[in-house]
Amino acid sequence: xxxxxxxxxxxxxxxxxxxxxxxxxxxxxxxxxxxxxxxxxxxxxxxxxxxxxxxxxxxxxxxxxxxxxxxxxxxxxxxxxxxxxxxxxxxxxxxxxxxxxxxxxxxxxxxxxxxxxxxxxxxxxxxxxxxxxxxxxxxxxxxxxxxxxxxxxxxxxxxxxxxxxxxxxxxxxxxxxxxxxxxxxxxxxxxxxxxxxxxxxxxxxxxxxxxxxxxxxxxxxxxxxxxxxxxxxxxxxxxxxxxxxxxxxxxxxxxxxxxxxxxxxxxxxxxxxxxxxxxxxxxxxxxxxxxxxxxxxxxxxxxxxxxxxxxxxxxxxxxxxxxxxxxxxxxxxxxxxxxxxxxxxxxxxxxxxxxxxxxxxxx
Ligand SMILES: *Cc1c(COP(=O)(O)O)cnc(C)c1O
Numbered sequence: 001x002x003x004x005x006x007x008x009x010x011x012x013x014x015x016x017x018x019x020x021x022x023x024x025x026x027x028x029x030x031x032x033x034x035x036x037x038x039x040x041x042x043x044x045x046x047x048x049x050x051x052x053x054x055x056x057x058x059x060x061x062x063x064x065x066x067x068x069x070x071x072x073x074x075x076x077x078x079x080x081x082x083x084x085x086x087x088x089x090x091x092x093x094x095x096x097x098x099x100x101x102x103x104x105x106x107x108x109x110x111x112x113x114x115x116x117x118x119x120x121x122x123x124x125x126x127x128x129x130x131x132x133x134x135x136x137x138x139x140x141x142x143x144x145x146x147x148x149x150x151x152x153x154x155x156x157x158x159x160x161x162x163x164x165x166x167x168x169x170x171x172x173x174x175x176x177x178x179x180x181x182x183x184x185x186x187x188x189x190x191x192x193x194x195x196x197x198x199x200x201x202x203x204x205x206x207x208x209x210x211x212x213x214x215x216x217x218x219x220x221x222x223x224x225x226x227x228x229x230x231x232x233x234x235x236x237x238x239x240x241x242x243x244x245x246x247x248x249x250x251x252x253x254x255x256x257x258x259x260x261x262x263x264x265x266x267x268x269x270x271x272x273x274x275x276x277x278x279x280x281x282x283x284x285x286x287x288x289x290x291x292x293x294x295x296x297x298x299x300x301x302x303x304x305x306x307x308x309x310x311x312x313x314x315x316x317x318x319x320x321x322x323x324x325x326x327x328x329x330x331x332x333x334x335x336x337x338x339x340x341x342x343x344x345x346x347x348x349x350x351x352x353x354x355x356x357x358x359x360x361x362x363x
Contacts, residue, residue: 005353007314008194012357013259017251024247037243043250044205050253051171051181053207055214058241059221062168062190063090065204066138068239069164069186070098072216073136080132082122082161084114085322086342087140091166092323094138101132102332104324106339110282112142112295112349115341116151123159136162141170141180143318143351144196144292145283149175149183156184164188167207172196172260172290180290181207186217191241191249196263196290197256199245259356263291266358270294278304293318294354301348308352315350322346 006012014021028037040058047056059065075081077099083091085104095102103126106118119137126134137156139147149165156163163184167173170180171189181187189195191203206217219225224236267289271280279297283289295318298304305315322342324334336343 005313007316007353008355009353009357010193010198010355013252013355016357017255020251020254021248024251025244028243028247034243035240037246039243039246039250040241043241043246043253046250046253047205048207050256051179051187051207053182053187054209054211055207055217057206057208057214057217057221058246059204059206060239060241061202062166062188062192062195062204063094064221064237064239065168065188065190065206066090066094066164066166067097067237068206068217068220069188070094070100071220071236072186072213073162073164075100075135078133079135080126081136081138082114082119082126082134083138083166083323084140084142084342085324085339086112086319086345087142087166087323088168088319089323089326089328090168091138091140092326092329096329100135102323102329103132104322104332104334104339107342107345108148109341109345110279111145111148111284112281112345113145113147114139114152116148116155118339119152120155123155123161127159134159134161136164137184138164138166139184140166140168141173141290143281143295144169144173144290145281146170146173146175146180146183146287146289148284153184162186168192168195168204169292170196170290172256172288174288176286182209185210186213191245196260196292197249197252199248199252201242201245203241203245203249204239205241255356260290262356262358263354264288266354267291267294270352291354293351295349295351297345297348298350299348301350305350314353317350319349320346 079100165187168190173180191199220236224234226233
């Protein structure tokens, strides 16, 4: 039987890091501080250093990381929060979960990220309707490519909006050497196993240079604790990263730069083979992608996927349904045709295997 090719090869990564990861986990088992153990503080320090921000605050997953941002920025009922319609559900979900109103924005056809032109159009439309308080933008580093923060941040400034960078997929990417996780007022990431930097379960982190937000986030993630752990000064949640996950992440973070090099090699290799057949991912000048996904556009997607399948080559579709077409967001009243670029992407994108352990033939 033919060996099946995994879409993301976590087993190959584990085999490569086994000795280091096993001994890190064993250390946690030996000291027994399973919650907020020393590995969590060590990881937060290393994450902040890698991203280039003052504070890294870990939490239970990437969705909680976004929810904690909503809490720190006091996003609530009556607020409009702008986000791309072509993204993973959590980006929009957390806005509605905070009782604010998600206002969707169309995508850029070549980067797949939030379109700054449409963003400004949606902000102006929302202001002129006069029903909601325009509050924040959640931009997403889709498939690993940082969104256009230079433009997004200037639009935010113009209309006095906060910017949240959803770097769940972007961790490892950069713009002119400035790393993903350092854009906007607060940024988040996810350590879900399939993300560029993943753990062996759920995990997430929040990044900021703002001391006040950092204090709030550290309180909100532990039931709104005050300086005395049992004096709770605000309503929070329970969202901590397990010490064992921090231990795994410390070893994976050490290997991450090399994995990024490998992902870049794999994408260059794909580009060479596929650029004449499909629309391949475009990385603007000065940008680096973390290659969370290698995503192609084809008008004959189903046929193409079938071809790959026949050869034992896995593919995946991220994402087949835009946010404005999700059942859960029907109440917002969007219509088919509202976001033509995103809607076209949703019916024509598909992704190929991408990870740091793909065998790349060098010629
Ligand atoms: C994965 C992901 C999240 C959520 O992260 P979890 O750790 O799964 O909660 C949020 N936003 C985007 C863009 C993601 O890809």
